[in-house]
Amino acid sequence: MIKSVPARARRALPEARGAVKDRRLMTSHSFAAHGPLRGTIRVPGDKSISHRALMFAGLAVGQSRITGLLEGEDVLATAAAMRQLGASILRGADGKWTVHGAGVGSLLEPKTALDMGNSGTSARLLMGLIASHAITATFTGDASLSGRPMKRVIDPLMQMGASIEASPGGTLPLMLRGAQPAVPITYRLPVASAQVKSAVLLAGLNTPGITRVIEPVPTRDHTERMLTGFGARLEVGEEGGERIIAIHGEADLRPMDVTVPGDPSSAAFFMVAATLVPGSDLTIRNVGLNPTRAGLLHVLRQMGADITEVDARDVGGEPVADLKVRHAQLAGIDIDPAIAPSMIDEFPVLFVAAALASGTTRTTGLEELRVKESDRLAVMAAALKLAGARVEEHEDGLTIHGTGGDPLAGTPEGALVATRLDHRIAMSMAIAGLASRDGVRIDDTSPINTSFPTFMGLLAEAGQ
Numbered sequence: 527m528i529k530s531v532p533a534r535a536r537r538a539l540p541e542a543r544g545a546v547k548d549r550r551l552m553t554s555h556s557f558a559a560h561g562p563l564r565g566t567i568r569v570p571g572d573k574s575i576s577h578r579a580l581m582f583a584g585l586a587v588g589q590s591r592i593t594g595l596l597e598g599e600d601v602l603a604t605a606a607a608m609r610q611l612g613a614s615i616l617r618g619a620d621g622k623w624t625v626h627g628a629g630v631g632s633l634l635e636p637k638t639a640l641d642m643g644n645s646g647t648s649a650r651l652l653m654g655l656i657a658s659h660a661i662t663a664t665f666t667g668d669a670s671l672s673g674r675p676m677k678r679v680i681d682p683l684m685q686m687g688a689s690i691e692a693s694p695g696g697t698l699p700l701m702l703r704g705a706q707p708a709v710p711i712t713y714r715l716p717v718a719s720a721q722v723k724s725a726v727l728l729a730g731l732n733t734p735g736i737t738r739v740i741e742p743v744p745t746r747d748h749t750e751r752m753l754t755g756f757g758a759r760l761e762v763g764e765e766g767g768e769r770i771i772a773i774h775g776e777a778d779l780r781p782m783d784v785t786v787p788g789d790p791s792s793a794a795f796f797m798v799a800a801t802l803v804p805g806s807d808l809t810i811r812n813v814g815l816n817p818t819r820a821g822l823l824h825v826l827r828q829m830g831a832d833i834t835e836v837d838a839r840d841v842g843g844e845p846v847a848d849l850k851v852r853h854a855q856l857a858g859i860d861i862d863p864a865i866a867p868s869m870i871d872e873f874p875v876l877f878v879a880a881a882l883a884s885g886t887t888r889t890t891g892l893e894e895l896r897v898k899e900s901d902r903l904a905v906m907a908a909a910l911k912l913a914g915a916r917v918e919e920h921e922d923g924l925t926i927h928g929t930g931g932d933p934l935a936g937t938p939e940g941a942l943v944a945t946r947l948d949h950r951i952a953m954s955m956a957i958a959g960l961a962s963r964d965g966v967r968i969d970d971t972s973p974i975n976t977s978f979p980t981f982m983g984l985l986a987e988a989g990q
């Protein structure tokens with residue numbers, strides 16, 4: 527895997543390896559049943575769109591403004607990296623962000639390692655961006671990210687000409703030297719991954735000719751939508767049931783103002799909480815409902831949830847609505863694996879919903895969950911069992927026998943749910959706590975800040 531890596535950059539690597547530390551305060555917290563969730567809340571901006579807004583604005587020459595940016599740790603890691611690459615990024619006192627981009631082809635070589643923290647999206651998309659620039663960058667991350675597979679982006683980026691030296695197993699820390707000019711490729715995605723798709727398309731931005739990605743299974747399409755808005759030439763077609771996305775290289779991006787819709791992956795926790803807790807009637811404002819992200823809404827409705835869309839509208843080129851969620855008794859179902867990419871981050875909280883449903887819920891085709899911030903099949907199976915749920919773990923999914931609406935019972939006194947540096951595990955098990963007899967104690971709430979810093983406040987607000 528090693529191609530000629532400059533000596534200066536090679537020297538940086540062992541040092542970077544030593545820097546993989548987790549400095550968070552670990553704060554345990556107990557979540558217990560409280561009253562119904564009522565009133566109106568607003569979830570923060572979409573994480574996927576926020577990352578892309580900073581990256582694309584950071585490549586556009588001129589001033590872009592971003593409203594509603596998610597100020598979670600993952601997105602802040604992207605902001606810091608884009609600054610290291612030459613973009614000017616400022617947050618105004620009004621909470622709006624102003625970006626002056628460096629220009630496609632003009633990224634600067636970062637002077638220190640790019641610390642991606644816990645964020646797979648930052649790491650994989652930025653690797654793509656840098657792969658077609660004549661600069662070298664070292665990527666580091668926390669213990670969770672340093673265990674996640676990067677070969678899925680290393681392979682296509684090396685085909686395009688980048689040199690990449692990764693840690694054993696194809697993980698971070700890694701060092702990437704971009705190629706300028708890079709070579710355009712046609713790449714069929716071996717896994718359904720918007721991050722891999724986006725990494726190749728972003729590398730294609732500064733590559734002469736046309737770079738194509740073939741997507742057998744559609745994944746979130748924010749990159750395609752937003753790059754078009756920023757002025758890139760991008761064509762999306764279909765052949766034999768596969769999506770083909772073609773990007774014309776050596777693009778000039780023009781600045782634009784972006785309004786980020788609310789994150790459906792964050793709304794998911796409140797959709798499930800209000801469904802599970804009797805007496806709830808909660809409105810979640812401004813939820814992004816891009817069809818490539820709305821799988822959980824369909825699945826919950828199939829299970830019997832009472833969720834209505836109010837005031838459907840368009841925000842920044844994305845469909846958005848307010849969701850009115852009332853308590854309902856759910857029934858277990860077999861979930862079609864074809865819907866998985868459109869709710870890939872929502873499975874942990876769906877498992878909680880299934881644990882309270884009547885009957886059995888079966889999920890399959892979810893191998894990708896094993897390589898997220900944690901192994902979400904194993905970690906959720908263990909966590910739910912600890913909370914008193916009946917769960918069987920399989921290679922590619924979980925089978926969950928629900929309580930029929932009775933609170934989860936059985937958490938041994940003092941038992942701590944291990945969240946494994948995974949924000950979605952922490953928040954899902956917080957929701958399980960609301961539907962439990964004795965409460966659920968999780969070992970660490972700090973990972974929640976990666977994607978949903980206002981989670982605890984909103985939970986308290988909705989429960990009053």
Ligand SMILES: O=C(O)C1=C[C@@H](OP(=O)(O)O)[C@@H](O)[C@H](O)C1
Nearest residue numbers: 574647718719720721722870871
């Ligand atoms: O492109 C993105 O913004 C994301 C894609 C998904 O990852 P994969 O591409 O690995 O499925 C998702 O899990 C992640 O939270 C965000």
Ligand SMILES: C=C(OP(=O)(O)O)C(=O)O
Nearest residue numbers: 644645646647871898950
């Ligand atoms: C998988 C996730 O994010 P990332 O891959 O960006 O770390 C997530 O937010 O659930």
